[in-house]
Amino acid sequence: MVRLSKKMEYALMALKHFALAEGGIVTAKEISEKHNIPYELLAKILQKLKKDKVLSSIQGTKGGYQLLKKPDEIDLFFLMHTIDGDMALTECQCSHNENGKCTLKELCTIKQPVTKMQKEIEDIFKSKTVSDFV
Amino acid sequence: MVRLSKKMEYALMALKHFALAEGGIVTAKEISEKHNIPYELLAKILQKLKKDKVLSSIQGTKGGYQLLKKPDEIDLFFLMHTIDGDMALTECQCSHNENGKCTLKELCTIKQPVTKMQKEIEDIFKSKTVSDFV
DNA sequence: TTAATCAAGACTAAATTAGTCTTATTTGGG
């Protein structure tokens, strides 16, 4: 099954919200309530986005988050890495398995064409940015 | 995370095996042993492929499976449906949720662009056939 | 009759994903 994680959906919804706020400060609570996203979960997503320099944060009362990058500078491939970690179509393609952890090893007879397909799907994700979702 | 299921990998490996057997009868056991695929799991995959007219089966001793379709007639989109069921990038895109089961409902603000992206990814799957994996 | 095979469904286990809880820390304002 090929599917965006809930986290990715939430991240996109949140980033759309930030984009529409046009640089203003927005709190996790505001986004959580407006879009019906579990607060704690959203908070962690925003923290990840901060860690990867997509957002900046302001602590304390009157605090919140702000967009650091422009919506059209945030592509979905980057976002997937930030939110979900490695994106790979099959186990043997992802980076932490390059050194022979894939149980199929040389027995796996479909690796090459899968790699090609992987590339094509990655390109789709790279070609989409948050601005496409606003 | 976007990833092919193990079942899809196994199905592709098995179908490649059938393709190379050029119409000959192949048993589940043979494929299972040669490619290190759990027998019972593979057996169920082959049964699904039979149900969707990709393979035909012959029961009894000397039995086995045979390709019914040509490798280039079996595209990965069809295969995903056969093996994994619905393929949808987000919950609200998949057919069994059309009637309002998606918890985000109208609150979901990213539906349209996701639908477009979904279409592009589906097109990639439709453009690949088993013959690309042989 | 027996052994090898497909057929089918129930069951269990493992892995992943989603969501919650708890305990800080920061900071503006009364």
Next chain:
DNA sequence: CCCAAATAAGACTAATTTAGTCTTGATTAA
């Protein structure tokens, strides 16, 4: 100074999905 509202971070639990196993039965060539 203290409180309330906010971010920060990690442990924990729950739910879902995926992978794999077990069992029982039917078919058929030798």
